[in-house]
Amino acid sequence: MADTTNSKSPLATQLPLSNIATQLLQLKTDSDSPAIQLALSTIAMQLVKLQIHYSEQEAEQQKKLSALEAKSKLQAREIGTFSSLVSSLMSELHVVRSKQERLQPTDPAGSKPVTNISSFQSLPYDIRRRIWRYTFPEPRIVQLFGTERILGLAGKTPIAMHICHDSRQEARSVYREINMKQVPGGLDFEHDILYVSTAVKYYSPAGLLSDIARWFELKDIRHIAFQYELWKIMCDEKEAFNGFLEKLKGLQELIIVIDDEVPATPARRKRHVEFIHCGNSVREVIVGMVSRTLLDFGKNSLLAKIRYRKALRQPVPTFPSKTTRGIDSKFTKQAATPGSSSDPSESPTPQSGSETSYPQHPPPSAKDTFLISLGSLPGTSFSKHE
Structure with a gap:
């Protein structure tokens, strides 16, 4: 009986897990001991689960391998395309270089770069x-x-x-x-x-x-x-x-x-x-x-x-210095001579009882708004408001 088991052991290790589980279930039916039957049944179920797990892993690995093979084929095609493109560009470069060598002027004066165009209209449309x-x-x-x-x-x-x-x-x-x-x-x-x-x-x-x-x-x-x-x-x-x-x-x-x-x-x-x-x-x-x-x-x-x-x-633009000085002289003169303006509402009146020499201005009108904004320009001076 021992010799028979030893002779079949190498064959059993080469069988799939599902076949080994089937043999264990057969031994379970032949055995009279309940403990041995339970142990053999448990081992058989575990072997079946292992077989399912290994099958799933094998399928997943096969799927990954197929994806890698497809990716490598695609990259190989891209490399081939780029190689042909580089070869084509190199060929064109050699042709251009050969033409350039044939067109090089022999006269040193002709090698000077062109700095102007005789006529813009001579360019293609x-x-x-x-x-x-x-x-x-x-x-x-x-x-x-x-x-x-x-x-x-x-x-x-x-x-x-x-x-x-x-x-x-x-x-x-x-x-x-x-x-x-x-x-x-x-x-x-x-x-x-x-x-x-x-x-x-x-x-x-x-x-x-x-x-x-x-x-x-x-x-x-x-x-x-x-x-x-x-x-x-x-x-x-x-x-x-x-x-x-x-x-x-x-x-x-x-x-x-x-x-x-x-x-x-x-x-x-x-x-x-x-x-x-x-x-x-x-x-x-x-x-x-x-x-x-x-x-x-x-x-x-x-x-x-x-x-x-x-x-x-857009911010308020700055004026040229000549224009600014003209504005400065015009409006500084008006501020210095309050009675010179024809419009009484725009003429500053001196403040009575005040020790300062600055004239007092009324609230600015709509017309004065633009003039007052010029006071921040360089070179322009206006009388300060009290």
């Missing part, structure tokens, strides 16, 4: 066209300002509009003219942002919307911005505003500008304005009001196109 486009400004924020009688757009005019006929033609292919005689240069509907704010003093919001629709091709506008204060006013004209938004078929970006203090004087309204990101500073009441307006109008598709920005106005 595509090169000239590309040069003109390099002069175009970046996407602009074009602000509408003025009144219903005198209206204009504040934005950087492309310099190509003022160089020559060819440059102007190239600029006009991008900056399309609009139905406003006061606005030279046109508008790039694909990239420029049309900004409508309270810088426009109009008789009614509905009239302003109607005129904007008449001046511009609304279906071609891609980017439009509204000052939040003006947006609230527009919402009162529900029918006109809804019809206006309906015509913006190609709109890609609807910008709501918050915290924009529009300058009081027309000259300052024309100054350059930039938009900066608000971050998390947008109040929920603003977001809720804008979203609710679009939902009431049935413009759910515009909700994803809303952007909130803050306006950054």
Whole structure:
């Protein structure tokens, strides 16, 4: 009996775990001892679990191996593609070098670099066209300002509009003219942002919307911005505003500008304005009001196109020294001679009973606002206010 067990032991170690478990279950049925039967049954179940575990691991390893083989084949193909590309580039480089060697001048004077072009018009048209486009400004924020009688757009005019006929033609292919005689240069509907704010003093919001629709091709506008204060006013004209938004078929970006203090004087309204990101500073009441307006109008598709920005106005420009000295002498003289002004409201009167020699000024009028702002310029002197 012992010899039989020893002779079958090498074969048993080579059998799968499931077969060994089957043999153990067979021994269990042949055994008369309950303890041996229980032990053999437990061992058989553990062997079956081990067989399942090993099978799962083998399948997982096989899957990983297949993925690695596919990745290595892909990398091999990419390496082959890059190798062929490098070979092609090297061949082209050799051809260029050979041509360059054949074209090298024998005269030392001919080896000097060309420092000028005899005629710009002699360049190919595509090169000239590309040069003109390099002069175009970046996407602009074009602000509408003025009144219903005198209206204009504040934005950087492309310099190509003022160089020559060819440059102007190239600029006009991008900056399309609009139905406003006061606005030279046109508008790039694909990239420029049309900004409508309270810088426009109009008789009614509905009239302003109607005129904007008449001046511009609304279906071609891609980017439009509204000052939040003006947006609230527009919402009162529900029918006109809804019809206006309906015509913006190609709109890609609807910008709501918050915290924009529009300058009081027309000259300052024309100054350059930039938009900066608000971050998390947008109040929920603003977001809720804008979203609710679009939902009431049935413009759910515009909700994803809303952007909130803050306006950054261009600072007050500094004047040349000659102009500043002229302003200085003019207004210093007026301050020194209170009775010389024809307007009594602008003439300073000396303060009675005071020991100081400085004259006392009345509260500044709207006309004086711009003059007083010049007092901070270098070389300009004004009498101090008491």
